[in-house]
Amino acid sequence: MVQLVRCTNEVQRRYNKAVIYLITGTNEYRVRQEIAALAKRLGVRAETIDVDRLNLNSLADIVRGASLFHETRLVVLRQLSEHKELWAKLGEWARDVSADTALVLVETKPDKRTKAYKTLARAGEVIVAEPLTERTRSAAETWLRDLARAQGVKISRAQAVNMVSRVLIPNETSRIAEVDQLQLAHAVRALANVDTVTDEAIAAVLPPAREFSVFDILELAARRDVQAVQKALSELHATDDPYKVMALLWVQWAQLAAVMTAEGASSVQIASDLAIHPFVAKKLQALVPYFNAASVRELTQLAAELDYQSKTLAAAPWDIINRFVLTVSTRNSPQGSE
Helix, strand or coil, X not given: CHHHHHHHHHHHHHHCCCCEEEEECCCHHHHHHHHHHHHHHHCCCEEEECHHHCCHHHHHHHHHCCCCCCCCEEEEEECHHHCHXXXXXXXXXXHHCCCCEEEEEEEXXXXXXXXXXXXXXXXXXXXXXXCCEHHHXXXXXXXXXXXXXXXCCCCCHHHHHHHHHXXXXXXXXXXXXXXXXXXXXXXXXXXCCXXXXXXXXXXXXXXXXXXXXXXXXXXXXXXXXHHHHHHHHHHHHHHCCHHHHHHHHHHHHHHHHHHHHCCCCCHHXXXXXXXXXXXXXXXXXXXXXXXXHHHHHHHHHHHHHHHHHHHCCCCCHHHHHHHHHHHHHCCCCCCCCC
16 A cells, blocks of 8 residues: 555656655745745645644654545645654655645755655755855845835835845854845835835834844843943944834844743744744744743833833933843843742
C-alpha cells in the first residue's frame, strides 16, 4: 500500500505540482509572498500548524492527508527542524506525502548537512528567501518605489532612501544589516491612507533606525540596570526627538505586553500575530522572564496615563520618558518570585 501511494505521488509531482515546498532564508516578506501565491494557485487557505504541539501521530496525519473529503490542503510548518525527531521522521516520510496536501516547510537557517534536509530538498521544491541587505540598498529602494506605485502611493527617491534606512535590522550572525521588507510593506499600506506622502507621514508609520537604541533602553530597564539606563537616556536625549522616542517606547511596550499574554506561543507565531520581524519577536520574548503579570498591568496603566499627559501637555516629554523607563527599572521582583 505504501509503495502504491509513493507511485501515485511521483506521478502527481511530475505532471501537476510538488507536494513539498521548502522555504529557507530570513526574508519574512518573501516567505509570506510565496505562501500567499501558492494558496492562490491552489485555491485554498494556508493552515499554519504550531509545531510545538505536533507529535509523531499528528505529523503522520498531515503526511497522509487525513481528510474524509479528500480536499486539497496547504499546510505550513515553521521551524520543524528544531524538533529533531519530527524533522528526521518527516525526512523518512518525504515521498509518502499525500497528493492532496501541499506541505510548506519554512526553515530560516536549516542545517543542510542533515539527511532529512537533503531528502526533503530532493523530494520537493526549494525556495530561497534571502533578504535584501544594506549592500543592496539601491535594489531595496527600487523595490519599495515599485511596490508603492502598484498601490497608488507616490514616494520620491529621497523618501525611499529614508524609509529603507529606517528598517535595517542587524543580522544575528553577520555584521550585514538586513532590510525588513515586511515592515516596509506595512508602511506602504498605511501611507495609502494619506493624500500626500510627507517626511512627517513616513516618521509616523516607520520608527527610525534608532528603534533598536530605544529597545536597548527597554531591555536595560527590564534587567534593572539603572545606571546603564540613565546613561542611555542621556545619549538619546542629545540626539533624538522626544516625541518620536515616546511613540516608539509605547509601541514596544505594547508589543511586550502582548507577548506576555501569548503564553506558550512560539516566536514565529508571535511575529505573525503582531506583524513584526521574527528577530524582534525573539528579543521581546527574551524580556518576558523579567516581568510578572501584575507589574505589566501596572506599567501598562502608567504608560496610558503618561501618554495622556503628553497629549495634554501636562508634562515635558523627556520627563515622561524618564519617569516610565526608570519606573520599569526600579519595579518589584520579576515573574515567579512573587
